[in-house]
Amino acid sequence: MSEPGISEIGFPAAVGPEPAKAQGAARPESAPIVEPPPPDAPVKALVVDDDATVRRLVCHLLRGGQYEALEAADGAQALEVISQELPEIVLTDWEMPHIDGPALCDKIRAMALPYYIHVLLLTARNTPENVIHGLQSGADDYLTKPVQKAELLARLNTARRIVVANRRTARLARTDALTGLLTQRSFFEHLRQHFSLARRGGQPLACAMVDLDYFKRINDVHGHLTGDEALRTAADVLRRESRESDVVSRHGGEEFCILLPNTDEDGAQVWAERVRQAIAAAAIRADSGEKLTFTCSIGVAGLSEDVLSPEQLIDRADQALLCAKRSGRNRVLGYLAATGNEGDPQYKSGREDIFAGVLARDVMTPVISPLRMETPTRSAACFFLRSRITSAPVVDDQGKLVGVLSEKDLMAAIASVDGWQRPISQLMQRQVITYDESVPLRAIYEFLCRVSIRRVIIVRQGEPVGAISRGTLLRWFHCRLNASGELPHDSAEEPSPYAQDGREQLANIARRVAQEAEEFRRNLAADDVDQQALIIATATQLQGLTTELLSQSGSEGLARGAFSLGANPE
Numbered sequence: 001m002s003e004p005g006i007s008e009i010g011f012p013a014a015v016g017p018e019p020a021k022a023q024g025a026a027r028p029e030s031a032p033i034v035e036p037p038p039p040d041a042p043v044k045a046l047v048v049d050d051d052a053t054v055r056r057l058v059c060h061l062l063r064g065g066q067y068e069a070l071e072a073a074d075g076a077q078a079l080e081v082i083s084q085e086l087p088e089i090v091l092t093d094w095e096m097p098h099i100d101g102p103a104l105c106d107k108i109r110a111m112a113l114p115y116y117i118h119v120l121l122l123t124a125r126n127t128p129e130n131v132i133h134g135l136q137s138g139a140d141d142y143l144t145k146p147v148q149k150a151e152l153l154a155r156l157n158t159a160r161r162i163v164v165a166n167r168r169t170a171r172l173a174r175t176d177a178l179t180g181l182l183t184q185r186s187f188f189e190h191l192r193q194h195f196s197l198a199r200r201g202g203q204p205l206a207c208a209m210v211d212l213d214y215f216k217r218i219n220d221v222h223g224h225l226t227g228d229e230a231l232r233t234a235a236d237v238l239r240r241e242s243r244e245s246d247v248v249s250r251h252g253g254e255e256f257c258i259l260l261p262n263t264d265e266d267g268a269q270v271w272a273e274r275v276r277q278a279i280a281a282a283a284i285r286a287d288s289g290e291k292l293t294f295t296c297s298i299g300v301a302g303l304s305e306d307v308l309s310p311e312q313l314i315d316r317a318d319q320a321l322l323c324a325k326r327s328g329r330n331r332v333l334g335y336l337a338a339t340g341n342e343g344d345p346q347y348k349s350g351r352e353d354i355f356a357g358v359l360a361r362d363v364m365t366p367v368i369s370p371l372r373m374e375t376p377t378r379s380a381a382c383f384f385l386r387s388r389i390t391s392a393p394v395v396d397d398q399g400k401l402v403g404v405l406s407e408k409d410l411m412a413a414i415a416s417v418d419g420w421q422r423p424i425s426q427l428m429q430r431q432v433i434t435y436d437e438s439v440p441l442r443a444i445y446e447f448l449c450r451v452s453i454r455r456v457i458i459v460r461q462g463e464p465v466g467a468i469s470r471g472t473l474l475r476w477f478h479c480r481l482n483a484s485g486e487l488p489h490d491s492a493e494e495p496s497p498y499a500q501d502g503r504e505q506l507a508n509i510a511r512r513v514a515q516e517a518e519e520f521r522r523n524l525a526a527d528d529v530d531q532q533a534l535i536i537a538t539a540t541q542l543q544g545l546t547t548e549l550l551s552q553s554g555s556e557g558l559a560r561g562a563f564s565l566g567a568n569p570e
Helices: 052-064 075-085 101-110 128-136 149-174 184-201 215-222 224-241 265-281 308-324 377-387 407-412 441-450 468-484 502-524 533-549 556-560
Strands: 045-048 065-072 088-093 118-123 141-144 207-214 246-252 256-262 296-302 333-336 392-395 401-406 434-436 455-460 463-469
Touching: 045 052, 045 075, 052 065, 065 075, 075 088, 075 101, 088 101, 088 308, 101 118, 101 141, 118 128, 118 246, 118 256, 128 141, 141 246, 141 308, 149 256, 149 296, 184 207, 184 246, 184 256, 184 407, 207 215, 207 224, 207 265, 207 308, 207 434, 215 224, 215 333, 224 256, 224 265, 265 296, 265 333, 296 308, 308 333, 333 533, 377 392, 392 463, 401 407, 401 455, 441 455, 441 463, 463 468, 502 533
Parallel strands: 045 065, 045 088, 088 118, 118 141, 296 333, 434 455
Antiparallel strands: 207 256, 207 296, 246 256, 392 401, 455 463
């Protein structure tokens, strides 16, 4: 039974919208992240009452006071409206079907909402016990019926002042004071949600990292006030060139990070080029009156199957930015181009570049025997132990790369005896960083310097043909410099074996090759020999010796391809 109405407030009834219909259980955890409205924006207020006449009267009053009025016929419907519309003020009756006023207050306080809701509880129950119960249930204010119009307006104005103050506080906490853009922390909240939605819906998503070129020089020469003006100008350009759905933030210092929903990497590069040109065309005034222009470098990355986390998407854009800056600044570079799909013009020519003309196939360690998906874990472990390797690519029946198995993956099977019988397809890592064999070595070098992984797999038409690790690159650098006579030698240190007479060095290598061959022959004669493991172990040793042999040739061409036979990737 509804309580007495509030017709005593003495204003005419007005036709208002019909109550919102329930759409199912509220899911606030999946609602989009909502930034606090500007302080002067209209305040959303929800009126909850099972009496339609009362709702219409109160909504009429709210609209006259520049509120955006919403309606709900009971507590259950109110929760649905709150999750969808996110009002900032709720005026609710006490006695209602399904969920009464105090219970509604409890549920509102338990919801995961982006900001605080100010709740006014209206009721004819005016005993001290009821007042205490209502406030303890989560209400911020308590009005007893019959309510006078002037008192209700005064209470609403008080609530509005609190809402506006909360807005200002929230915006200060979530936006950068200098540029007005989102802070890095706020940006990552949006990033995690957009990443999850893009993954579930199969939608494209891209990220761009923008860095102002030579910004320290602006601060040092023209002062920090001029530097601040440059930051504000760049922020204005980013706001102007971005859509309402884009998320723009100041990432820190002179860096900005932008999230571009429903945009792939190619589209992000088009947008980024437009931003680059707009920033280059902008001008600021230094304190001296001098007109200044500045440029920016931008790295972009798009969501792909091998991007496993929101942070990895940001990291890829950051890697592309790093390559753009190292390529000369004032340019846009996509992650796919930065990692070798298109190459970098800076490294396509010039003998002064040690990477000039060197491709992945010239340096990679060949894959001698990849594992099959159906191989039992126990067999794979034995293969690792006998072959002295720590990881191996895994292929399907057509020889196509489907994953990589490492010692760490095998460790997961140790806890259970049954685990040793499982196929390695249940343990392997399916996300593998790969490069085509024709990719310039410079791209792989840049990548391994930037990330924490130890090696990448080299493929040819989807089939694993080799691997390049940090150890591979170190050996290649050493032999390349030695072959060209550029390797420095400190006489105070122990003499390098390469300082020996050339013939003596070649003789030492020949003896070691003969020793390996003799050991291989003896082991091969054993009855219980694992021929595959023996071949791989011997070949690995011979690869290193072959590399040393080629490094003594003194031929730049041979030195460049010294690793065409490979080297131990670990």
